[in-house]
Amino acid sequence: MSDLNNQSETPASPSGINRRGLLKLGAFGGLASAATALASTAPAKAMATGAASTEESNAHLFTEHDDFPYVVANDYERYHQERTAFSYFHKNQLWVYPNPDMTKPGFTMEDIALSIGAWDLNDRLNSYSSNSGYDLGLYNWNNPVAPEKHQFASKEHAANVIKRAARHYGASLVGITHQDDRWDYASFFDGVKNETKTWADFPFKPKTVIALAIESDYEGMATTPSLVADAVTAEGYARMSYVAYALSSFLRNLGYNAVASGNDLGMSVPYAIAAGIGDSSRMGLLVTYNYGPRVRLMKVYTDLEFVEYDKPKTFGVREFCERCKRCADACPSKAISQEDKMSLYPHEGHDASTNNVGVEKWWTDSKKCLQYWNDSNTNCGTCITACPYNKPDFWQHRMIEKMNSLMPGPLHTFMREMDIWFGFGDTFDEKAVARFWDPKGRKYDGRG
């Protein structure tokens, strides 16, 4: 999938024009029946409380860093939005989709409509901003700002207020970091209008970037690659924009310039790492502690400076990825590196034309990835589903996660194998589509 440089993270809609418009082992006797009876409560309701409740007791699992936790080369050159694989596909008119086989689970008329509904919502809110452009929809640059700047009691108070507001608007994770030229696009590119702008055209000089993440639906993402998973992606894109927009409006009402940003303006993954909400991974996406890679990222650029900044925090993803490689094995287009270690520069033979070179990472081939999106008529996301960090928010996964963070490297291989044996991370799983639509255990009328 997209890498540490370009785009935000999860597969984006490859076309601004709504392309969708075209279109476990089971027997365990008494225990199982008892469990099934308990399961009649909707899983979501059974889940434990969110991130905040575990924050304190998890502190020892994280390593805080004063600087960006991955090496950046001295000769690093800023990345241009025009170099993203999305721009490449736009410019070369490579978005060509075969008609889906509508008899296949995940590609039926109902699945298609589910996906279109979500993309339609996103397109109405943000036009084609998911894969190209800037200053579009809720990500627009010019909004009124209150004339008087609110004075916060302290930097800590400012950070707390901003984070609480972000949670209120729907963010799952929030971090605050300094604006960093390295992670901002040197220039912005609109592939539809064929227009380029730079930061000189931006209405103010940002000082701070608030990195935000929203969780994507686990059950929907279990269906990758399918149009059900596409609907999750698209709905996420819509939510990204209104959460970020609401937070930017909150800041503007306090007298500070603020602009919401999705995949535009800068690279979301390094900003999210810098803001301490997740870690870099083999697949190039942000891996978060609570939701793994099953998040969508967005940001708010502001000129507010009087705020307490977060530090990057790592929790052993790099070490786990060195031995895991499940995403690389599962990737249908072989777009994810199988190299054991991260490297500062791409290995020989890798097409790095869309990569942000000079940052330590595993190298992904975004062109291959997007070509598979074309071929499969989906936004894929198989790598996210396969990742052992992608788990529902249940106590036993938090326990395993803690064990993984504390265990030495060789045991990670064992944990990866156990994850497979226990039936997690199945991809191309047609039963997952049936589970997504299954009415059993769900009550929609307020009785459950």
Next chain:
Amino acid sequence: MFLGIFTGIEVLFFMLGVLTTLTFVGLGWLKFTHNVGAKPLAPLAIGLLIMIAAIAWCVSSVLEGEPQAGSMGLMVIFLPGLVIASLGARQVYNVAR
């Protein structure tokens, strides 16, 4: 579930609490009324606690919609617990008899 008040996971952990309490009461009863020493009691206690942990794992896996993880939990957590508890129970039986 349960009068529409408790979620599955809440009921599960309540039941686990009951099971754990019964386990400790039972172990105490063996120790104080039958004078069973710590050495034969230890494997029984460990086995029972592993089985309780396995029940927690398996039922939680079903609750989150991952039955394969539940059945694997039965095999790799519950069964070893059962074996250890059985060995412990034999020793306890020999002492208490």
